[in-house]
Amino acid sequence: MIDYTISLVPSVSRYAFAEIAVDDILKWLVSKDIVKAELSECTLGNLGYAFSDGAQYIVLEPHFLPHQLDINGLEITT
Structure with a gap:
């Protein structure tokens, strides 16, 4: 099994x-149906936001999205 991680980093390094x-980024991701609004156990060790159906529209190869995996979500760290 191969693990992947993608980091979303704002262009302004310090807010x-x-x-x-x-909060603004998460609201945008939820409004585009990229991640689900409710927290779940979809990340390793922490609660996160699971991928939603809209995620297929922002990737080049949607068939590779790990919808079938239990661990497949967005973990937010600051």
């Missing part, structure tokens, strides 16, 4: 309030 930037 006055990181939580605001994270």
Whole structure:
């Protein structure tokens, strides 16, 4: 099995309030149906946001999205 990770990093490296930037990005991802709005156990060791159906529209090869895996979500760290 191969593991992949992708980091989303804002172009501004320091925000006055990181939580605001994270909240805005998460709201955008949910509004585009890229991730689900509710937290779940879809990441290793922490709660995260599972991929949603809209994720297929932002990747080049949607058939490689790991929808069939239990561990397949977005973990947010600041």
